[in-house]
């Protein structure tokens with residue numbers, strides 16, 4: 442069937458801009474572009490240990506069968522959520538089917554009419570989408586520019602319109618495009634001074650920063666100063682899904698109001714077991730070894746970029762950005 446004209450026109454426009462997207466198949470080229478920072482997606486040990494865990498515990502269901510609020514909640518959920526809150530030094534944890542659905546579900550539920558959220562201009566699309574679905578006002582601040590953030594908060598606080606607004610600030614601990622990191626301590630201080638709630642997306646910090654790769658918030662001991670953290674498992678953990686870390690009250694709020702949590706089938710037992718085993722791996726000797734290997738690769742990449750005199754955005758993360766002949770190339 443022919444595509445409606447308006448859709449056809451949008452495709453043509455995209456092609457004209459040389460920005461048309463197509464699905465490709467993975468090749469056996471060297472991986473410079475995936476988020477599989479530690480190679481966990483191809484770990485035979487994680488694969489085999491997950492399989493063995495399923496056999497040992499007698500879990501033989503293929504799917505969750507429904508929303509967790511109906512038939513889809515099973516005991517492994519509580520176990521994994523308890524483990525994640527313990528590992529991440531958080532009061533509670535709530536699993537989502539992906540980072541995208543965690544962010545959409547979190548922001549659309551938490552932000553209320555009359556509230557204000559400040560977001561870094563380079564924030565991930567999933568956060569933007571969640572904010573857009575809410576009824577809150579949103580203001581972007583310049584990338585990693587904390588003076589700009591403070592100025593924008595001051596403007597809002599001086600306005601009568603927002604006298605009763607609850608304020609939120611959201612950033613990423615490692616930005617997905619350039620791999621750079623904001624000064625989280627300063628952002629936390631600005632939030633404290635202004636009674637704003639801080640939310641940090643740790644998608645690209647998990648498995649890369651902090652003891653046992655548990656993220657930058659933990660590395661900087663900011664757990665108590667952050668309202669919520671979002672960590673995803675499709676990057677360094679090499680599997681799928683995401684977690685929101687926060688207080689018991691926040692998690693209970695999300696269970697009641699987060700639509701991407703409520704109106705979807707839960708994660709399958711096998712996918713959940715993979716998350717559990719991937720975390721065990723991350724916290725074990727193999728995880729330490731893989732993180733060390735990643736660090737060496739990052740150092741090597743940084744020194745080669747410096748040796749070749751290429752301009753680059755400083756990044757200690759797995760995402761490295763260099764400019765080659767006037768074109769920006771992001772390598773992961």
Ligand SMILES: Cc1ncc(COP(=O)(O)O)c(C=O)c1O
Pocket residue numbers: 539540541542544565567613617642644645673674675682683
């Ligand atoms: C910062 C950030 N948050 C969230 C997501 C979404 O995570 P997921 O791939 O698990 O949906 C991504 C994915 O690219 C991301 O870069």
